[in-house]
Structure formats: structure tokens, C-alpha cells
Amino acid sequence: MSDSVLSKLLAADSDLESQEAKLTAQLATIQAQRASLQTVLDIFEPDKTTAADKNGAIAPTQMTDVVVVPPTEKPAQASSKQEAKATKGKPTQPRKTATRSKYLRRGWQKYMRDEYLQTPLPTVVSGILQAQPKKMFKIADVIDAIVAETIPNSARKNARNRISNILAEGARKHQWHRPEAGRYRFAN
Secondary structure (H helix, E strand, O other), X not given: OHHHHHHXXXXXHHHHHHHHHHHHHHHHHHHXXXXXXXXXXXXXXXXXXXXXXXXXXXXOXXXXXXXXXXXXXXXXXXXXXXXXXXXXXXOOOOOOOOOXXXXXXXXXXXXXXXXXXXXXXXXXXXXXXXXXXXXXXEHHHHHHHHEOOOOOHHHHHHHHHHHHHHHXXXXXXXXXXXXXXXXXXXXX
């Protein structure tokens, strides 16, 4: 009995060790990509230049210190099928950060009010309806609550289409009610 438990524990340890090796390799790859990106960023930022200083020595770049812990043993060799899978397809790209600048937003979204920038649009629409649950909202009322008044008509049409789709979907899912065409309220 104890031999089967021991063998299971050893197998679990082996699995965790291989996972650790894979993650360490991924971390090293990400760090290398980040270092090359930092090199390019240093070119465009004049205050972080790597040009020679007055004494002729090269100034160090301002990189974040990252500690890499090497694996205790060499990682297990991947099978040829796993290697083929790893090399096929698109290279993975890092996810975009949640913070969005007004200058990076496109279309009608650059006219969104600042308090809604970090929140998904369906959540924003739901919050507007929940704030006044008995009020009957027109689609235009919801748009006005989300975007600035200076939005051009072409961008407003795109915003209307997107917000209208969210309102219709919420009504289909019974998140709120549509008592009349084009009017919504949150009442349960």
C-alpha cells in the first residue's frame, strides 16, 4: 500500500518538476523579449540613453531587476510532437494592459467619460440602469451617460449601435426589461 502511495507522490513530484522547468523556460524567454524591448525603448527616451558619458564609459540602462532561479535539473526533453506544436502557429503576444489612454482609444471610445475607461461596457450599461431602477431609459439617455457631449455624429452612431446591442442582449438574458421598443429599465 505504501509503495503505491510513494510511487504516486514521486510521479506528482516529477510532474511538478517538469512544469517548473517549462515555466522557468517561459520566464527566461519573456525576460529576453522584455530586455530587447527595453533596448528599443531606450533609443526613443533621451533621458535613458546608453550613449557614452563624459568619461567615455557607457551608462547602464535602467532595467528592472529580475531574478531568475535556474531549475535544479535539466528539463525533460519534449517529444517531437510537442516541439512541432510549439513551433507552429502564431507566436503568442503579451496581453494589452487594462489601462487605456485617451490617445490610444479609437473610434467612439475615445469620447467615453473617464470614469468608465477601466470598466467593460456591459458593466457600465448595467450600472447606469441599476442606479435608477424605476426610470425608463431611452438608448440616447444611456449613450449620453457614457460618452462626452462633444462626440461627432458619426462616432455617436457607432456608439449607439454598440450600446443598443448590449441593451438588447441584457433584455434577452433578463438582466433588465424592455417595456417598449427602444426603452429599458432595471426593475426586477
